[in-house]
Amino acid sequence: MGEVKMVKRREEINSLDKWNVEKVYVNTEEWEKDFAKLKEMAPRLREFQGKLNIPVKLLEFLRLDEEISRLGDKLLVFAFLKADEDTTNNVNQAVKNKIEAYFAELGEMSAFFMPEILSYPEGTFEKVLAQLPELKKYEFLINRILKRKPHTLSLQMEEMLAAVSDALNAPSSIFGMLSNADMTFPTIKDEEGNEVELTEGNYSIFIKSKDVKVREAAFEALFGAYEKFKNTIATTLTSSIKNFSFLAKRRNYSSSIESSLKPNDIPLDVYDNSIKAINDNIKSLHRYVRVKKKLLGLKEMHMYDLYVPVIDTPKMHIEFDEAVKLVKEALKPLGEEYLSIFQEGIDNRWIDIYENKGKRKGAYSWGSYDTMPYVLLNYNYELNDVSTLAHEMGHSIHSYYSRKEQPYIYADYTLFCAEVASTVNENMLINYLIENEKDETKKLYLINTQLEQIRTTVFRQIMFAEFEKITHEKIDQGIPLTSDELCQIYHDLNVKYFEEDIIVDKEIDMEWSRIPHFYNDFYVYQYATGYSAANSFVKAILEKGEEALEKYKGFLKSGGSDYPINILKKAGVDMTTSKPIEDTISRFNELLDMLERTL
Structure with a gap:
């Protein structure tokens, strides 16, 4: 029996293979000096409250806000990068928690800005701009704010929401600590029969193994570990969705999804049309599953077979x-x-x-x-x-x-x-x-690789988007969701997307529990x-x-x-139409034709 291969500790990694985060701050002591500077500067923002209709004061506020925000961003980036290097390092976690908590205070200090801008009579900013041309560069910024007028609350409410932002983000933080630091996975046997510690990092290797026993073992071990925490993770996820829904309702949006898309001027149809375009072409995915099943020579295909390459090729090791x-x-x-x-x-x-x-x-x-x-x-x-x-x-x-x-x-x-x-x-x-x-x-191996890119980045992410749409709509309607209900929703989507040519194993019902993007609402589409x-x-x-x-x-x-829609359109891509997604599916079908010719 071979020696168990263990993951290296941080200090065992060559320094040249690590990011140069010391270029931001040499050490935590230097970070603390800038953090103290930030805490000294930030309260000055409050001095501008009630004065933003005076052109010179508005300009001074915007410049001070930028200076403070840039320093805060720098502090935040360093803290998060250091925390992510080793999520078990309590010193770095404490630094991260400190700046994260202070950002809630920082938001509170400038919370008056948007309500005050929106409280002025129509045409105020145009007059201010005429008096002080230096404000011209802020025109798009201010106009974006003015479009939010129906969704901005009173100063007291904005301050309150800013003050509790850290608490509202708690579900994501809890999930991150659980999945990155506290969860452990079993050891499994690799293709050579060695006992190997399973991690989220090496799972992607084992799930593509040519040995069905290896990929099945990895699949069952990973989702089995998540299943042990399914009620906890269901609570973190539904709490996150409830928080998002709460904010959407308080800001007078008709739905959670509108609150996500409207601020960036993205029509709701873009989201719905993306789902519709994929559903209208779902038979291309069904065809892919059938072809893959034949090429793999499987009597029955399971969810853990989806990632294995269909073409035998020497194991690639790319330095x-x-x-x-x-x-x-x-x-x-x-x-x-x-x-x-x-x-x-x-x-x-x-x-x-x-x-x-x-x-x-x-x-x-x-x-x-x-x-x-x-x-x-x-x-x-x-x-x-x-x-x-x-x-x-x-x-x-x-x-x-x-x-x-x-x-x-x-x-x-x-x-x-x-x-x-x-x-x-x-x-x-x-x-x-x-x-x-x-x-x-x-070449056929590479063709399948691109097919997999499209399957996972387009078809799979739109399935995730459907899951988000369903769960958010239920929470918006006040319908509670248990871990079993989340599993059922996810199971039904897998059945629709993959049809009868694949066995929808019960373990896949837990996949929603390991997707961190679900805590960043309406991102995946x-x-x-x-x-x-x-x-x-x-x-x-x-x-x-x-x-x-x-x-x-x-x-x-x-x-x-x-x-964003305008930026892309200027560059020659119109996302208000379904053409870009349909063109991608056409590419998927072309690649599938090449693959099918090998049968």
């Missing part, structure tokens, strides 16, 4: 340096400037590369206006990890461009645009690999819309070259300077 080279080659159509920024990220240690004990699972890109755009990975040497590198660096370079080209107030792009740049990189990578692969078997927009950009760049590339770079540089 991180090789992954960087592959991604850079694939991204050449995006131009030398883009590639130089990518290399800057590698050289300056934007990335925390490898898994360690207690490290937050998954991957993300995050930073602030005054820090590097950091990337968290849990790199495991698989092709999927190369794709994740491309994906997260797409986010980071989008942030890099936005922060370079836009003032602070417009540097953050909206969630609706957030997944576009990352998915452009993913698509560029897989297209490059398919086009340049000479071995027919490997944007993976599907983002993928579809990205598919449109990639097609245009490869077919039209420089002209399309300049439009795309214009998108990257736009940040949040306009509503």
Whole structure:
């Protein structure tokens, strides 16, 4: 029996493979100095209450608010990155909790801003703008606020909601600590018969194993662990949804989903049309399951068979340096400037590369206006990890461009645009690999990989979006949801999406319990819309070259300077129509035709 392979501790990871978070603050002591500075500066915001109709005072407030917000963002980023390095490190968790709690106070100090702007008679801002042209850059910001007038509460209510924001975010924090720090998973046997500790990080490897016993064991172990906490997690999730519903109702929105989409001027039809477009084309997914079942030679197909590659190919072990080279080659159509920024990220240690004990699972890109755009990975040497590198660096370079080209107030792009740049990189990578692969078997493996990207990023995320829509609508209507009811809703969706060619194993009913995005309400549908927009950009760049590339770079540089639908439309992608999603499904069908020809 082989030795059990244990996950490394943080201190065992090479420092060059860790993000350079010390560039933000050398240590916690330096962080504490800026935290004290923030606490000293922030109360000055209250001095402007009742004076925002005076042009010079409005300008002074906006400038002070920016200075305080930028410092707060920097403090927050450092604290969260350090906490995510090792969620069992109590010192770093305490620092994170400190800044997180103070942000609730900070929000309270400036809570008067929006109600005061909205309390002035119509035309006030136009007069203020005429008197002080320096306010011109804030015009879009103020106009966005004015559109929220029907949904903004009294000063006292806004202060109260700001004060309890930390408490309202508690369900997400509790879930994060449970799933990242406190939950443990069993050991399972790998393909060589070794006992291996299962983690959220290595689960993605085992679920793709060619050995059905390995993937079945991983599947049952993972969801079995979550099932032990199903009532607790059901409570955290439904509490999170209830909090969101409470805020939506207090702000006079007709529904939770309206409160999420309307502030960014996204029509509700965009959400519903995305679900409808997928449901109208669900037979493409059913066909994929049938083809996969045949190619795998299975008499019966289970949910744990969905991720295994259909084509036998040598086990891929891709070192991180090789992954960087592959991604850079694939991204050449995006131009030398883009590639130089990518290399800057590698050289300056934007990335925390490898898994360690207690490290937050998954991957993300995050930073602030005054820090590097950091990337968290849990790199495991698989092709999927190369794709994740491309994906997260797409986010980071989008942030890099936005922060370079836009003032602070417009540097953050909206969630609706957030997944576009990352998915452009993913698509560029897989297209490059398919086009340049000479071995027919490997090429088919890559074709299936892109099919899986579309299945998981478009079909799967829209299924998640349906789950969110159903659960939020029930909570909005005052209908309580137990863990059993959440499992039933999720089970029924899986049956609809996969039909009779797959056995919907009972373990999959628990999958809702491990999706952290459900605590970021109505986020997941944007993976599907983002993928579809990205598919449109990639097609245009490869077919039209420089002209399309300049439009795309214009998108990257736009940040949040306009509503997301408008930003995309200016760059040539109209998300108010179903065409981008339908074009993506057409690509899915083309790839499926290639795969089916091997039968």
